[in-house]
Each structure stands twice: as C-alpha cells, then as structure tokens.
Amino acid sequence: MRASQKDFESALSQVKLLKDPGNEVKLKLYALYKQATEGPCNTPKPGVFDLINKAKWDAWNALGSLPKETARQNYVDLVSGLSSSSDSSSQVKPEADRKQRGYETLVVTSEDSITKIMMNRPAKKNAITTQMYNEIMLALKAASKDDSAITVLTGNGDYYSSGNDLSNFTDIPPEGIEEKAKSSAILLRDFVDCFIDFPKPLIAAVNGPAVGISVTILGLFDTVYASSRATFHTPFSHLGQSPEGCSSYTFPKIMGPAKAAEMLIFGKKLTAAEACAQGLVSEVFPDSTFQKEVWTRLKAYSKLPPNAMRISKQVIRNREKEKLHAINAEESRVLQERWLSDECTNAVMNFLTRKAKL
Numbered sequence: 001m002r003a004s005q006k007d008f009e010s011a012l013s014q015v016k017l018l019k020d021p022g023n024e025v026k027l028k029l030y031a032l033y034k035q036a037t038e039g040p041c042n043t044p045k046p047g048v049f050d051l052i053n054k055a056k057w058d059a060w061n062a063l064g065s066l067p068k069e070t071a072r073q074n075y076v077d078l079v080s081g082l083s084s085s086s087d088s089s090s091q092v093k094p095e096a097d098r099k100q101r102g103y104e105t106l107v108v109t110s111e112d113s114i115t116k117i118m119m120n121r122p123a124k125k126n127a128i129t130t131q132m133y134n135e136i137m138l139a140l141k142a143a144s145k146d147d148s149a150i151t152v153l154t155g156n157g158d159y160y161s162s163g164n165d166l167s168n169f170t171d172i173p174p175e176g177i178e179e180k181a182k183s184s185a186i187l188l189r190d191f192v193d194c195f196i197d198f199p200k201p202l203i204a205a206v207n208g209p210a211v212g213i214s215v216t217i218l219g220l221f222d223t224v225y226a227s228s229r230a231t232f233h234t235p236f237s238h239l240g241q242s243p244e245g246c247s248s249y250t251f252p253k254i255m256g257p258a259k260a261a262e263m264l265i266f267g268k269k270l271t272a273a274e275a276c277a278q279g280l281v282s283e284v285f286p287d288s289t290f291q292k293e294v295w296t297r298l299k300a301y302s303k304l305p306p307n308a309m310r311i312s313k314q315v316i317r318n319r320e321k322e323k324l325h326a327i328n329a330e331e332s333r334v335l336q337e338r339w340l341s342d343e344c345t346n347a348v349m350n351f352l353t354r355k356a357k358l
C-alpha cells in the first residue's frame, strides 16, 4: 500500500522524537524529504567549501528522477524502521522521568543548602550542546523550587565552557537551514530567559577559560568568582555572529560602552584580573586554591536567611526584568539572521574542518 500524505506527515512528526540516527541516515531522510516534496534536485550545486550543503545536495541529487510518491513511501518506511529499532528508553522522556534518570551532560548535586550545576563534557571543553542547554534549563527550574538557598554554575575539567557547541549547526532538520536557525533562536531565548527569571542568588564559579554564551550570561549572575587561570572571550565577529545573553545591554552597563565594544565587537579576550577590574567578575582566586576558597565562601553565604537573600535579589533585579526579556528577544532575532549568513557558515565550517580555532 502506498504511503498517504497523512502517513508522511506523521513520519515527519515521529522523526523529531527519535534519538539522533547519525549523519548518514539524516542525509537520507533529508534527500527523501526534498524528493517527496519538491521532486528531483533543482538547485545549483553548492561550492566545494560549503561542506554541509554540498553533502545534502549530493544526497538529494543521487535520487535522480525517483517519483515523489516513491520518495514519500521510502521516507515513511525509513522512519518506521528507525522507530522500531530505537529502544524506547532512548526516546525523549517526560520531565519527571528525566529527573529520575539524572542528567547526561551535567552533574547536579544539592548539599549544604547549595545546588551545584556542573557542566560535564570536559573532553569537549564543556561546549554547550542542544541537550546541555535543555538540561541546564531543567536544572535551573528544579533549583528554583528546591530547598537550597543558593545555586552555583561551574564546569568540570580545565575549561569553564567553550560556549555554544559549534556542531549544533550541523544538525539540520529536513525542513532546512532556516528552520534550524528559527529553532535555535527559540532555544537561545528560552535559555537566557531562565537566567533572567532565576529567583535565588546565582553564582558562577568560573574554573577556567570561558567563551561565547558562557561569558555573556555572566551579566545575569549575582556573583562571579574566577580562577586566576580563567579568561573571558566573546569572539562574535570572528564567528560572523552577534552578542547574546543580554550582553549588548549588561556589558556596557557593567564596564562602560568602550570596554564592552572591545569585547563584543572586536573579540578582545580578558584575563581574570582584567574582567575583575572591569566589574564582570566579583573576585579572582589563585587557581591552586580556587575550589577550596570558593566553596568555603559559598558555604558561609548559604547559611544566610534564604528568604532575605531572595527578596534582596528581587529588589535589585526586578525592575530590569521586562527590559532584559525584550533585549533577549531582540538579540535572538538578530542572531537568527546571522546564523544564515555566509560569514557565520564559513567560520563554523572552518572550525569543524579543523582550519580554525580561536
């Protein structure tokens, strides 16, 4: 029996719930989707350096004149095969269930009235994948309701975080790159909103170098402690991108417009001492004693009356919230366009093909 349009639409929804099937299968799905909806490949071949789009074009072009109905059937069959071979435990779980299983990209602990959220991809310098964005949001939501007094974000290994995981850009859905940019902008906006709205004192323990979004959101923390080994780098222009995390507003406010421009437009990397002098960091500790000194300090703070701390935070932050949400929305909208630019695509490809590092 031939797959109907309804079967096809249902397969399109189902595919979003499957665990990542790997790039080869994703290319097949992409090619079949394009063939089923548009017919044989009808766009110019992308340039040789445009690796992702070229791979997609090759996969679509390889289907030649396969009829649309057959492509639709093949798409439905492929998704059905993936669904049945996919272990149900690897599919997206409801929130309560996920909490029970714990986090895959974080280590979250609650002790001494402190909830500690530790980014835990040390081999990848704690680069933030889509999964990690989602898990940090879940962990913050849980921490806002648990009985801890303060919440701390830190990193495992030698880095605090190298920012957005650039391979997030390669996971293009069948609907195309515009859809990817749109969903990434929604994810970014939701992620930053969680920091704007977080109700308890939020502390960053910056254990090593910090890049991109892991730096910009520091302007939304209440206190930032840094190891003397930490650096602060926002190379947005190098990456064809633009500031996020409300930094277009918080950084000029914290350090003045001229210093903020050096960081956000020209990508000047600050040492921990410089970041402290400019007000982005509250205090720098020698790397050798960083953990001991920071946790001793935080344990003392966590004994302060929690309601008083919450209310003080509200008084300090609440009048800015509406403005910060508007800024977050605008920065996310601008970035959605930037992600589609040649400047951004080329910078990401250069990193992924090992031609460039910061």
Ligand SMILES: CCCC/C=C/CC(=O)SCCNC(=O)CCNC(=O)[C@H](O)C(C)(C)COP(=O)(O)OP(=O)(O)OC[C@H]1O[C@@H](n2cnc3c(N)ncnc32)[C@H](O)[C@@H]1OP(=O)(O)O
Pocket: 123, 124, 125, 127, 128, 162, 163, 164, 165, 166, 167, 184, 185, 187, 188, 211, 212, 213, 214, 239, 241, 244, 351, 356, 357, 358
């Ligand atoms: C959806 C919301 C989007 C929000 C947007 C936010 C914007 C940003 O955050 S912009 C910042 C993006 N980050 C970068 O551009 C950093 C890229 N990484 C590097 O330049 C270097 O890796 C480094 C300078 C951070 C570290 O260099 P080092 O020589 O010490 O280590 P590596 O061998 O390069 O790294 C080890 C390992 O980790 C992988 N990796 C590190 N950072 C990232 C990253 N940001 N994205 C993806 N992968 C990363 C690196 O490729 C290595 O992987 P392999 O061991 O598999 O080679």
